[in-house]
Amino acid sequence: MINKIKQRHGTAKGRIIRMIAAAAVAAMLPACANTSGKAYSSKETDLAAPAELVFYAASTSMTPELFEEKIAGPVRTKYPQYTLKYIPPGTDLTGLITAGTVPDILWLSLSEMRKHVLQLKLQYDLTELITKNKYDLSRFDPSAVQTIRNVSGDGKIFGLPDSFNPMVLFYNKDVFDRFGVPYPTNGMTWDGAYELARKLTRTDSGVSYRGMGMFYRLVFNGNQLSLPLIDASTAKPLAAATPNWKRLLDSTKRFYEIEGNMAGFKQGSDGNSELNSFLTERNIAMIVSPLSSYNREGFQKLNWDMTAAPTFADLPKVGFQSEPRVYFITGGKHKEQAFQSVTHLLSDEVQIKNNKEGQLTSLKNEEVRKTFGQQTPALAGKNTGAVYFNQFAPTPAFNPNFSTDPATILAKEFGDVIIGKQDVNSALRNTDEKIAKAIEEEKAAAK
The missing domain is CATH 3.40.190.10 (Periplasmic binding protein-like II)
Structure with missing residues (x-):
């Protein structure tokens, strides 16, 4: 899944629409949700209660069938109380947000992050959620975490890395x-x-x-x-x-x-x-x-x-x-449920399955990495060890x-x-x- 050539949104009308959408996001997100990473919740969230999470991917490779297989199915198995709502690639997020639907999880490349996260003011610093859940970032290839911090700025981390496309x-x-x-x-x-x-x-x-x-x-x-x-x-x-x-x-x-x-x-x-x-x-x-x-x-x-x-x-x-594909979590009312869902999608269990099927894992666990392509017919007999032979170059801030x-x-x-x-x-x-x-x-x- 490679980055597509991005088009500039250079008209004043387009800018105004995005500003309206950003304002709509700010109005719809609870006061406790903010991009600074400060106190994100005034009370404990009932994680056992049903919740609908809105999921968006910009890549056209994320078909409804793939969404069910790779995203909704694994989350439902682990957390049956959660329902994931699929928003098709190409959907006008500005209009969607203005109408009252804010994505909880976005699966994007870093180049897609500018348009679909930053310009719509959907970024949310996961630092407190990571700390609260004692989530171990050292599970990932360090270059992926460094890259996300670089593009998030000021040491923040707006998402967690899923896969690589070296x-x-x-x-x-x-x-x-x-x-x-x-x-x-x-x-x-x-x-x-x-x-x-x-x-x-x-x-x-x-x-x-x-x-x-x-x-x-x-x-x-x-x-x-x-x-x-x-x-x-x-x-x-x-x-x-x-x-x-x-x-x-x-x-x-x-x-x-x-x-x-x-x-x-x-x-x-x-x-x-x-x-x-x-x-x-x-x-x-x-x-x-x-x-x-x-x-x-x-x-x-x-x-x-x-x-x-x-x-x-x-x-x-x-x-x-590294240019990882990343799960971005927004600061809405379901951010804790979204964090649970994403960290399950990044578990060894799910990543091994995806890695075997040709979606190169961002985890640094050698036992997980060795499984790459094992159930991918197109990679049978190929030099799959090539994908991790080099180290990833540092990604500069943008x-x-x-x-x-x-x-x-x-x-x-x-x-x-x-x-x-x-x-x-x-x-x-x-x-x-x-x-x-x-x-x-x-x-x-x-x-």
């Missing part, structure tokens, strides 16, 4: 076999991947084979150097003023400069076309893409495997950022006040670098200019 390197075994080149392995550096790509970029029997493709928006978005594109405190663009952004773009660009590696290249806005070509043309030897890509149609017809994503030589085993998606802006500029329309320095300058313009537009619309 970047990996997929490869077409038939291309490697055709040219007698050994398969890539876990622990490979970007330099090593580059040399492999050079060996595999060639023409044979009239077919142009490409050594490497990239889902480059995501390579930049969760980059291994932990580089932000916007300063978290000042909201100033950082691309051109940060030398390591040039390093990262130069490292990525060199793969496209291999003679022949542009053969049949289809320019897109973010690298998704590269993944499509990997699956349909079957002439690309390797591609760096999110783990969840294996669910795409076409993989079942491909003789593929995967390794851990390549790393920089001076940062061995530092992979991409500014929660703007919905601008800087990685998409950068990826579009990089697309012009690939086809020779501009150089890397120009791409970084243009990225900064467009980010700054987008932020100014949002500020103006908010007035």
Whole structure:
């Protein structure tokens, strides 16, 4: 389940509607519910009493059937007094809230958090609930907790991590076999991947084979150097003023400069076309893409495997950022019941089942991790150990006040670098200019 390209909500009308929704949330939440984490309850909640919890997921992958299997069913088994109400992805949360229905639990990526939590003022600091219930955050991969604290700000924690979707390197075994080149392995550096790509970029029997493709928006978005594109405190663009952004773009660009590696290249806005070509043309030897890509149609017809994503030589085993999918709990009257439900969904029992079925757990328990993909036919015989081989890079703090998606802006500029329309320095300058313009537009619309 990968992050979709976010659209800006730049009209004054849209801002006004969200402000009304935020005010409606504040009016509907009890006085004891607040985002500061201070006294959240004036009396003990009767957790044995029936309660209806409203659940929302932005991802279209959360179908009613999956919701029943992965969310409602497990909660009902543990807490039969709770009923979970499913709100379909794509629902207008602003209108829903204004009409009086506030979600209790939201299952979101961090990029979705801005729109569906922060801009609607649904964030709630779980610190007191965690303390009251003696809930052990050390159960999770520390990078996931650090990431959530970073994006929550001031040490707060607005949600608990459910699953990961790490970047990996997929490869077409038939291309490697055709040219007698050994398969890539876990622990490979970007330099090593580059040399492999050079060996595999060639023409044979009239077919142009490409050594490497990239889902480059995501390579930049969760980059291994932990580089932000916007300063978290000042909201100033950082691309051109940060030398390591040039390093990262130069490292990525060199793969496209291999003679022949542009053969049949289809320019897109973010690298998704590269993944499509990997699956349909079957002439690309390797591609760096999110783990969840294996669910795409076409993989079942491909003789593929995967390794851990390549790393920089001076940062061995530092992979991409974690970008966990998170259960956010709002501060409504059912927050304690929601907390109980979510912590059950994050129990070893439920996580093992999901992990076996291909939803990569955020828990650090090695016995749980080892079960990944065991009941996933598409992963049978694959190098599933690749998913945890690297450590997650730290995720930098981001500014929660703007919905601008800087990685998409950068990826579009990089697309012009690939086809020779501009150089890397120009791409970084243009990225900064467009980010700054987008932020100014949002500020103006908010007035």
